[in-house]
Amino acid sequence: TGFSPFLWASLIGITAGNALRALSPNGRHTLSPGVAFAKTRLLRFGIILYGTKLTVQKIALTGSAGILADLFTVSSTLLLGWVLGEYVLKLKPQLTALISSGAAICGCSAVAATQTVVQGEAHEVAAAIGTVVLCGTIAMFLYPLFFKFVPALATNAKLMGIFTGSTMHEVAGVVAVGNACSADVAATAIVTKLVRVCLLAPFLLLLS
Template sequence: MFAGLLLTAILAISGVGLAQVAWANTMGLSGLTLAIILGMVVGNTVFPHMAKQVSAGVDFSKSTLLKVGIVLFGFKITIQEMIQIGWSGVVIAVLMVGLTFGLALGLGRLLRLDRQTAMLIGAGSAICGAAAVIATESVVKGQAHKVTVAVATVVIFGTLAMFSYPWLYPVLNMTDQAFGVFVGSTVHEVAQVVAVGVAVNESVASTAVIEKMIRVMFLAPFLLILSAFVTRPSAQGRRVVIPWFAALFIVMVGLNSLQILPAAWVALIVQLDAVLLAMAMAALGLRTRVSFLREAGLRPMLLATALFVFLVVGGYVINVGVMEGLG
């Protein structure tokens, strides 16, 4: 057990550390993304020779530590942040999460893509990138290579968004507040949202991050609904399983909103959470074979492309419509 935990911890800390380097910041690469890349490199080279010794710890990181990381993720969000944006930001977040994921399921069926892959890509596009992908994996029980394919789409189209959105700012002729909400409600990763916002101006960056955190907050309700959908009762009498970590995520958001913990403690918890989630990503990378990614084919990329177009075009229409409707 210890050897596997140590391996994923080393890869996780390396990924989180690399994310602080200038080039990684510029490209919007998060510690989670870099951890899974490092995991894949090791997983397709030396890991097979040590698998027997480290498998227990790797699988523990991929399952249990992932769930703990999702719970602690709640300390990045407060209800006060939602209030600051207003009801329009909340409505936009709900619509973007629901419509993007629903579109992923529908298009996935049309493309004859397996449901797990469609769900993982849909969650990554709809909510918060890699973190949403690995959280959804814990509900749909997707295979490691499917998770990696979904994360790859987040990296590709999140990077495309980082370079294209700053060019859209003068074209769309939106206020800083409106454009910030548009960025936060449509760009995949938190790190990518920050990169886009900073590339425009600080006002856009601040609003974009808050809107993104509102979107992230819907991760828990999304997982609860998805769990009910995936494990809905059948003729065999299966019970709906409510993921405990999703419920505790909501509790942590509430606790963080009360601001009863010292700021230093919260900062430490956030840092610990980054490492735990990165360990889970590293473990997924270790379990992913490049051959599986080749076998995934073109269909996952077609789905991700369609979702990206919807996020940009459909997201703009929804943003403008809600802003005009609610003021």
């Protein structure tokens, strides 16, 4: 079909989850503990295992292009998010910071970390996480199509990897998209993304 098993698994999971909720209202509550365990502890453990692969040598192989792409993405996204939230959408500063950090750095993890600094309300955290998850889910299906149909990306695995790692929100999404494209794309994308995650600490220091 041209689509990776990672994408098929995501599509089947989304379909099954919505079907279960429609057919059996109580089924969702029955499975909630297992789903919560998988999407928190198991997912984070998997990300930690990927993090153990991050070495200076791998960062060097990605080159300055990956680091510069990360710096540009994070700084420009934070700036754009602040302008849109503050002056266009007239959002509260806390919500603006939560959404911007999630989009710029590492998705829901960044939202949760930022919440401890800005002390956002529960509904603001939920809105930020919902925004990040929605955009990340759409990107998971679009990025492999970019790799397949955009010549500049299809012929350059390193470029596609840097593009994926420096722009997608979640580490898990980067892993899925990278492997959906190729092993070379995944390797570069994961390193680029993990370097971007390292920018969370200095961001929180500046924010506080």
